[in-house]
Amino acid sequence: MRHLHFVAAMCAALCLLAAAPARAALNVVTTVPDLAALTKAVGGEHVDVQSMALGSQDPHRVDAKPSLALALNRADLLVCVGLDLEIGWLPNLLTGSRNPRIQVGSPGYLNASQFVRVLEVPPGKVDRSEGDVHPGGNPHYLYDPRQGAAVARGIAERLAQLDAKHAADYRANAAKLTAEIDKARADWEKRLAGLRGAPVIAFHKTTAYLADWLGFEPIAFLEPKPGIPPNPSHVAGVLVLARQRKARMVLIESYYNDREAKMLANMIPAPLVTLHGGTDFRAGETYIQHINEMVGGLEKGLAGAKGG
Amino acid sequence: MSSVSRRPHGALVVVSIAVLLSAAGASAQEPPSSPPADAGPPASEVPPGLTPEEMAEIEKAFGGETQQGVPASTSAPPDARPGGGLPLSIPGAGSGTNFLDLSFILDVAAAGFSSKEPLQGGAHDPTRNGFNLQQLELSIGSVVDPYFRFDANIVYSQFGVEIEEAYGTTLALPYSLQVRAGQFLTRFGRMNATHPHAWDFVDQPFAMSRVFGAEGNRGLGVELSWLTPLPWFVEVTGSATDATGEATARSFLGASNDRVLSPLDLQLTGAVKQFFPLSDDLSLLWGLSAATGPNPTGYRNRTDVYGTDLYLRYRPITAASDTLVTLQVEALYRRRQVPDDVLTDYNGYAQLAWRFSQRWATAARYELGTAAHGQDGEVAADPLDPEWTKNRDRVSVNLTFWPTEFSRLRLQAARDDARWRDEADYSVFLALELVTGAHGAHAF
Numbered sequence: 195m196r197h198l199h200f201v202a203a204m205c206a207a208l209c210l211l212a213a214a215p216a217r218a219a220l221n222v223v224t225t226v227p228d229l230a231a232l233t234k235a236v237g238g239e240h241v242d243v244q245s246m247a248l249g250s251q252d253p254h255r256v257d258a259k260p261s262l263a264l265a266l267n268r269a270d271l272l273v274c275v276g277l278d279l280e281i282g283w284l285p286n287l288l289t290g291s292r293n294p295r296i297q298v299g300s301p302g303y304l305n306a307s308q309f310v311r312v313l314e315v316p317p318g319k320v321d322r323s324e325g326d327v328h329p330g331g332n333p334h335y336l337y338d339p340r341q342g343a344a345v346a347r348g349i350a351e352r353l354a355q356l357d358a359k360h361a362a363d364y365r366a367n368a369a370k371l372t373a374e375i376d377k378a379r380a381d382w383e384k385r386l387a388g389l390r391g392a393p394v395i396a397f398h399k400t401t402a403y404l405a406d407w408l409g410f411e412p413i414a415f416l417e418p419k420p421g422i423p424p425n426p427s428h429v430a431g432v433l434v435l436a437r438q439r440k441a442r443m444v445l446i447e448s449y450y451n452d453r454e455a456k457m458l459a460n461m462i463p464a465p466l467v468t469l470h471g472g473t474d475f476r477a478g479e480t481y482i483q484h485i486n487e488m489v490g491g492l493e494k495g496l497a498g499a500k501g502g
Numbered sequence: 503m504s505s506v507s508r509r510p511h512g513a514l515v516v517v518s519i520a521v522l523l524s525a526a527g528a529s530a531q532e533p534p535s536s537p538p539a540d541a542g543p544p545a546s547e548v549p550p551g552l553t554p555e556e557m558a559e560i561e562k563a564f565g566g567e568t569q570q571g572v573p574a575s576t577s578a579p580p581d582a583r584p585g586g587g588l589p590l591s592i593p594g595a596g597s598g599t600n601f602l603d604l605s606f607i608l609d610v611a612a613a614g615f616s617s618k619e620p621l622q623g624g625a626h627d628p629t630r631n632g633f634n635l636q637q638l639e640l641s642i643g644s645v646v647d648p649y650f651r652f653d654a655n656i657v658y659s660q661f662g663v664e665i666e667e668a669y670g671t672t673l674a675l676p677y678s679l680q681v682r683a684g685q686f687l688t689r690f691g692r693m694n695a696t697h698p699h700a701w702d703f704v705d706q707p708f709a710m711s712r713v714f715g716a717e718g719n720r721g722l723g724v725e726l727s728w729l730t731p732l733p734w735f736v737e738v739t740g741s742a743t744d745a746t747g748e749a750t751a752r753s754f755l756g757a758s759n760d761r762v763l764s765p766l767d768l769q770l771t772g773a774v775k776q777f778f779p780l781s782d783d784l785s786l787l788w789g790l791s792a793a794t795g796p797n798p799t800g801y802r803n804r805t806d807v808y809g810t811d812l813y814l815r816y817r818p819i820t821a822a823s824d825t826l827v828t829l830q831v832e833a834l835y836r837r838r839q840v841p842d843d844v845l846t847d848y849n850g851y852a853q854l855a856w857r858f859s860q861r862w863a864t865a866a867r868y869e870l871g872t873a874a875h876g877q878d879g880e881v882a883a884d885p886l887d888p889e890w891t892k893n894r895d896r897v898s899v900n901l902t903f904w905p906t907e908f909s910r911l912r913l914q915a916a917r918d919d920a921r922w923r924d925e926a927d928y929s930v931f932l933a934l935e936l937v938t939g940a941h942g943a944h945a946f
Contacts, residue, residue, distance in 0.1 A: 248782065248819055248820065250819060250820050250821060250822075251819045257785075257815070257817060257819075257946060258943065258944060258945060258946045259777065259785055259946055260735040260737070260775070260777035260787065260946055261734070261735050261777055261779045261785075263729070263735065264729065264734070264735045264777075267678055267729050278941065281941045281943065282907075282941060282942075282943055282944055283943055283944060284943065285943040286943040286944070286945050287943075289671060289673065290729075291729075292673075292675065292678045292679065292680045292729055293678075294648070294673060294674035297645075297648065297673055297674070298645065299648065300648075322906070322908060322938075325906070326906065326907070421906055421907070422905075422906060423860050423861060448821075448822060449822050450822055451822050451823075451824060451860075452822065
């Protein structure tokens, strides 16, 4: 009997715990920190935002930690990159979240790729002899601030739908952010005008949108095929091509091991530019600051190339 | 007890199962009028542009129920390509929606044993000299509708097909509850619910095959799990499954064909799993499990299994790194009532795996299983493993190479010391795994 009392007391306590945190703000979880930064900029004080992956983390390979399922369990909105970027880790978490509000197809599930002009959609049938291809197109669109602005507008619309009371705020914030991005973009484009038409080597196929925006030409990738680590003969081939075409720089994301990229950059020689994989949202960095930092790196690389 | 007096129990089983199922079904069809306690979005209150009176009128028309739990289809409509032209559905650009994820996983191995009769107990273990088909697994998964998800693992062996798992999972139950129904591997411990694809070794720990059977503990049944509202991850799971099956419920009814006459004739399993993100790089998952069910050695004789599992995972994510170090430990204590005695034994394993580059990893495992002891503390005759009169321990080491995440080569060597045998057995495996089809999501 005493056991029953104890169990009843525990249940009561848990129910109280469950009821206690009444929040005013929308609870938003994003898969990558760039989306978190955009959501925070648009949502302001009306949203609590959390990113599942860190900016220093490869978004293809995130551990499906149960704590992330817990975050999803309490989310009102999930914003993801889509195009299969998160396919290796998000689906299980989504099922495990037991949260009907954010399941695929619900208003609380937002696939941000719908707002983007998707590049590198494979024209025909794909198979994995081409490496780990994304059949829906290249998912690394957040490097392009034009796409970032489009995504921010899309997030604002969804927030407005979920929280109609503050719809005007969301739309105003999105307009403000878009204007800021456009203003900064004019400056960034001026600073990186020298990149237009420049041949560039990259590590992974993450540069499509960046190249589309800045007009450089990714002539080769250190990975022989997406997801396959570099090997000597491929790197040798890339080196020959890089020298032939006078590659201006080597680009790599901070979450990849840069051993081969460093060596290649030394041998070409060309500057090595490390791109931060994402906004350092946890430290309070904004999306604009993140892109600005990236532009700074590219600018330095460009200056280095001229010097060399 | 006569069969007449046990009849009410039989009715009780039917009724309790029916109640469980109808509760699940009802809550799926008619989501509660009040949102779950932790649901905070204003969207789930009175929609904008409606007065509370209008809302009340709508609610009245629906018999006091609103359709809040029903995920409205506001985002992109489902891709209108249900894999018609393609053998595997591929999500359309931007929609990310697909109807059926299909994948095949092939595990084959070449094996060499020093013993004529190796003690490999797992159904997917290499068991004889030469080439072994460990399994060909067809894994199917799909969201059925806004309320259910469907998953199945169908395993083809050389001379047959078996439904390893086929179950539905609810997606829209309130209060962070989830029900699985169908045939599934129970969530006892860590190893039991995993498939060969997720193993760090070619074979499964002998603790699993000794206690639960060659296939691991599974059965037809129903499972309810609850993600508690505590600030850290605490998941409580309880299931009732069929207690028969030589390869799936060995310590319970096993191969016997006893009829289910009361709920006590089912296997009941409970587990609590807790997760602690110690830092960005280091995390800990800890589980406690218990299973109880009848055994066929005599009237109302029962078997209880208690287990604990620990999984420590180190993977640096704050800087570029391919390193992954995992420590996995699992211990099982089994207690069996047999005529005039109670048998107890311990089984367990500890394994350490180190992925030191994107493509390479190495791992080592130690396993121990004791003989069954009676109430007097002496080694007692074990009806399931009569030869198991002394300790058995096994040490395995391996090296794994992944050309990509879809293929895997693994070389493994082991020394198996069953003390009741004259000498230790040695084995070596070279295993190949190929995964084709939809990109599966990895569990933690």
